[in-house]
Amino acid sequence: MFETPRRSATILNAWSESSEDLQQQAQPVSPVSTDNTGKKKKKMKPPQRSVSVPQLFALEDAADSEAEERRTGEKCQTERDAEESILRGIFKIEKKSCDVELRTSRLVWTPIQPETPTGASKAGMLLNEDYVELKEIFAVKLKRRRSVGQQKGGTLLGITLFQCVKKGKKLKDHAIHLSNMSEDHCEVWFRHFKDILNGFRNRPKSLKVFVNPNSHRKEANQIYSEQIAPLFKLADIKTATTITEYKGHALSALKECDLKEFDGVICVGGDGFANEVAYGLLLRAQMDAGRDTDSIFTPVRAPLPLGIIPAGSTDIVACSVQGIRHPVTAAMHIIMGHYQSVDVCTFSTHSRLLRFGFSAMFGFGGRTLALAEKHRWMPSSQRREFAVIKTLANLKPEECELSFLPLKNPKQEAQKTTRSKLKRDSSNHFDNEDQWQSIQGLFLNISIMAIPCLCSMAPRGLAPDTRLDNGSMSLIAVQNTSRADFIKHLKRYGSLKNQFSFPFVETYTVQEVKLKPRSGWADDSSEENVAFDTKHTPMISSEKNYPWNIDGDLMEASSEVYIRVHPRLITLFGVTTEESDDSTVKCSCI
Ligand SMILES: Nc1ncnc2c1ncn2[C@@H]1O[C@H](COP(=O)(O)OP(=O)(O)OP(=O)(O)O)[C@@H](O)[C@H]1O
Numbered sequence: 001m002f003e004t005p006r007r008s009a010t011i012l013n014a015w016s017e018s019s020e021d022l023q024q025q026a027q028p029v030s031p032v033s034t035d036n037t038g039k040k041k042k043k044m045k046p047p048q049r050s051v052s053v054p055q056l057f058a059l060e061d062a063a064d065s066e067a068e069e070r071r072t073g074e075k076c077q078t079e080r081d082a083e084e085s086i087l088r089g090i091f092k093i094e095k096k097s098c099d100v101e102l103r104t105s106r107l108v109w110t111p112i113q114p115e116t117p118t119g120a121s122k123a124g125m126l127l128n129e130d131y132v133e134l135k136e137i138f139a140v141k142l143k144r145r146r147s148v149g150q151q152k153g154g155t156l157l158g159i160t161l162f163q164c165v166k167k168g169k170k171l172k173d174h175a176i177h178l179s180n181m182s183e184d185h186c187e188v189w190f191r192h193f194k195d196i197l198n199g200f201r202n203r204p205k206s207l208k209v210f211v212n213p214n215s216h217r218k219e220a221n222q223i224y225s226e227q228i229a230p231l232f233k234l235a236d237i238k239t240a241t242t243i244t245e246y247k248g249h250a251l252s253a254l255k256e257c258d259l260k261e262f263d264g265v266i267c268v269g270g271d272g273f274a275n276e277v278a279y280g281l282l283l284r285a286q287m288d289a290g291r292d293t294d295s296i297f298t299p300v301r302a303p304l305p306l307g308i309i310p311a312g313s314t315d316i317v318a319c320s321v322q323g324i325r326h327p328v329t330a331a332m333h334i335i336m337g338h339y340q341s342v343d344v345c346t347f348s349t350h351s352r353l354l355r356f357g358f359s360a361m362f363g364f365g366g367r368t369l370a371l372a373e374k375h376r377w378m379p380s381s382q383r384r385e386f387a388v389i390k391t392l393a394n395l396k397p398e399e400c401e402l403s404f405l406p407l408k409n410p411k412q413e414a415q416k417t418t419r420s421k422l423k424r425d426s427s428n429h430f431d432n433e434d435q436w437q438s439i440q441g442l443f444l445n446i447s448i449m450a451i452p453c454l455c456s457m458a459p460r461g462l463a464p465d466t467r468l469d470n471g472s473m474s475l476i477a478v479q480n481t482s483r484a485d486f487i488k489h490l491k492r493y494g495s496l497k498n499q500f501s502f503p504f505v506e507t508y509t510v511q512e513v514k515l516k517p518r519s520g521w522a523d524d525s526s527e528e529n530v531a532f533d534t535k536h537t538p539m540i541s542s543e544k545n546y547p548w549n550i551d552g553d554l555m556e557a558s559s560e561v562y563i564r565v566h567p568r569l570i571t572l573f574g575v576t577t578e579e580s581d582d583s584t585v586k587c588s589c590i
Pocket residue numbers: 211212213214215216217243244245246247248249268269270271272273274276311312313314315316380551552553
């Protein structure tokens with residue numbers, strides 16, 4: 001997750017030269033009894049005269065663990081000793097004078113022990129060595145005391161380092177103050193820290209930011225200006241910010257703006273907005289690469305990574321890639337340059353690209369969103385609840401033809417290639433074994449998801465069986481059933497029980513899907529719609545536009561939609577798959 005800093009040649013032999021410090025350094029650092037890890041040593045009990053067998057085992061265990069601890073401590077010490085010392089000096093840290101040493105990969109400090117009147121160091125005092133990994137530092141500042149209104153100058157107080165700390169899935173910033181009032185001393189150290197930070201080439205230096213001021217409870221602007229922009233400024237990241245004025249503003253800006261000067265694009269908003277920005281970024285890449293999006297094409301990757309600062313109502317994409325819905329964590333992933341490749345789907349009709357996206361819902365999911373969008377004037381959570389209840393009350397199946405190409409198992413694929421080669425060699429005939437499968441019938445909901453879609457309502461994800469970058473999509477087809485059974489299925493998303501263990505739910509791991517509605521229902525979102533028995537035959541309507549929910553954004557399509565997954569088409573700032581790759585991955589929401 002973290003990269004090692006590239007050392008600059010100038011920092012290798014440097015030494016702190018403040019005379020005051022050298023004088024202090026001349027004082028011996030007391031060889032106080034600590035173990036090598038800096039942990040307090042456990043006091044050994046005096047040996048007992050007679051011991052029982054269990055006591056004997058306990059003593060042996062204790063001795064073993066002491067020896068193990070010693071060995072581990074010695075190993076750590078050896079590793080630390082092997083590190084090159086770059087700079088050494090005295091700073092006050094947390095009000096204690098410390099011997100501070102800058103090494104190749106960490107900054108280590110030890111409180112200086114006062115001497116006894118006899119000149120010997122205080123026996124029995126513990127040395128509490130502490131350290132910070134340099135790869136966790138994202139900013140360094142000179143700390144000065146300034147009077148009110150003073151913009152420049154001021155009394156130097158020392159250096160402040162800003163560290164990225166991890167608490168569970170959350171990342172946050174933590175300041176470490178190194179106090180020393182010597183300008184020369186601090187200048188040398190400050191330059192070294194700057195060199196180290198400049199060595200982290202993966203971290204972005206310049207970002208294009210889009211903020212949707214209308215997301216959720218309209219707090220995206222405030223989240224960005226109060227929590228995120230100060231962190232970017234602290235990390236010396238330049239930003240060019242656009243506060244969107246209308247739906248599609250970010251999309252049109254991305255089609256035109258010069259992206260060369262940026263190292264990433266950031267969106268502050270919900271899922272619909274994240275989809276708009278991802279779509280814009282990918283569309284721009286296709287335009288730049290001369291792809292014809294009006295025909296079936298192989299898309300090129302997005303040229304820049306995308307960072308999503310969650311400020312919406314569900315934030316499924318942010319949760320899936322960051323494991324948590326927490327704007328500061330999202331910003332820290334961006335600042336630290338944590339990248340994750342993510343699969344993306346193309347949605348097209350009659351070979352023409354409709355849009356890019358990470359997930360789609362047709363049927364109940366599409367209708368609910370269409371209804372919610374018609375009631376945008378309502379407060380966000382109220383609107384969502386209203387739409388779910390109303391769509392459930394008017395629950396109706398769609399008659400569709402669903403075709404899909406199951407994911408080819410890579411192992412089987414390798415065997416198949418060998419078999420096909422043999423066949424071809426012997427009979428000169430190539431047998432295309434790609435197997436499209438088809439189901440026709442009445443469906444209450446069809447979900448197609450290239451990412452796990454974690455959210456507070458579904459902590460294990462709407463599609464727990466897919467990964468961010470495994471080149472496949474989960475196809476979840478819920479066939480027609482009673483309203484009560486459908487509600488049971490929906491409720492399972494929020495629980496630990498398997499939401500798919502119902503006879504009317506089918507799941508597949510697929511690469512391509514074609515979904516063709518065979519008849520049109522009356523527009524669900526009409527207020528006059530009356531409750532309808534789900535077992536009835538469909539009612540034909542003249543309205544042929546079907547609502548699709550693409551990452552929380554409404555898309556309408558009147559005919560067959562063809563969906564195809566493209567492995568690792570975009571890079572998002574977030575947790576790498578290796579880190580999140582365990583079966584307990586869940587979304588934590590705050
Ligand atoms: N200035 C704007 N005015 C109106 N709509 C906008 C504006 N900027 C973007 N949009 C559109 O608003 C839609 C919803 O935005 P967004 O996803 O940020 O909020 P949300 O719907 O509250 O969150 P979620 O999708 O997580 O439920 C998106 O389709 C986005 O393209």
